[in-house]
Amino acid sequence: MKKIKILGFYILMIVNLSCQKENSQEDVTPVLVSQKENWLSVNLDAKFKISQKQVAAYLLPTNEMKLLIEKPNIAEVHFVLGFADNTIQIEVAGVDGSGAELGTVKSGILKESNFRTELTNLNKLSLIVTNKRTSLLNSHLVAPGDAFTWIKEWQKKLNDPSDLEEVISYQGSRFRYFSLEVEVVKAMLYKDNVNIGVFLGLNPKGKVTTILIGLDENNNIKKTSITSKEAEDIYDGTRPCPPCIIEETDE
Numbered sequence: 001m002k003k004i005k006i007l008g009f010y011i012l013m014i015v016n017l018s019c020q021k022e023n024s025q026e027d028v029t030p031v032l033v034s035q036k037e038n039w040l041s042v043n044l045d046a047k048f049k050i051s052q053k054q055v056a057a058y059l060l061p062t063n064e065m066k067l068l069i070e071k072p073n074i075a076e077v078h079f080v081l082g083f084a085d086n087t088i089q090i091e092v093a094g095v096d097g098s099g100a101e102l103g104t105v106k107s108g109i110l111k112e113s114n115f116r117t118e119l120t121n122l123n124k125l126s127l128i129v130t131n132k133r134t135s136l137l138n139s140h141l142v143a144p145g146d147a148f149t150w151i152k153e154w155q156k157k158l159n160d161p162s163d164l165e166e167v168i169s170y171q172g173s174r175f176r177y178f179s180l181e182v183e184v185v186k187a188m189l190y191k192d193n194v195n196i197g198v199f200l201g202l203n204p205k206g207k208v209t210t211i212l213i214g215l216d217e218n219n220n221i222k223k224t225s226i227t228s229k230e231a232e233d234i235y236d237g238t239r240p241c242p243p244c245i246i247e248e249t250d251e
Contacts, residue, residue, distance in 0.1 A: 035082030042083050051086035053158050056115035057197035058090040058107035068094045068103045077185050079210050080177040123148040125231040140237035147211050147234050150201030168208050170242045178210045178238035210238045
């Protein structure tokens, strides 16, 4: 009888914990939806510019990203924009070929003050010439010097935001997310990066884009060795939505 009572107690504990987890997930979802909706219409005033200038990058832990990417049928990764605390937020969603969301990872924020020196160092690095890459990876590859320039241009835009709406929008509608083939993200997850840093930058077309840089446990740029001047691969080539390829195909 005592064993039955103990067993019953543990079963109740498991059920209770499961309910708490479900309730927690239910509480988080409306918050994320609200952040996405806020981004589409919020007035980007002086408070935004002050807060956003303090953001160097959005941190995606590779251990969490691996759990997302290893789910079956994920074809693309979406870097979804939101807005909270006067700052752009980024959530990563894994989607299948039809655009259905199969899982998400919420990013953390790396402060600009903690990355100032590393950003300067980025301009002094080069890519590893001997790395073997697929044609897809090569098409998304960005030189460290270019990544540095794009990031600095975004920071300048926050100081002089006269045409900010133009760089974050397509035909008057703000970008909702940036998409990237899952193979590119996979390539970064298995190179001993502790975090993937998602940086905002202005590409040569003058539009905001996401730049992916591998970071170590101290959130320094991942290099082949401590003294090396060669950085691990840096990627861009993310496609903004709008224009949204999946939605255009469905219409």
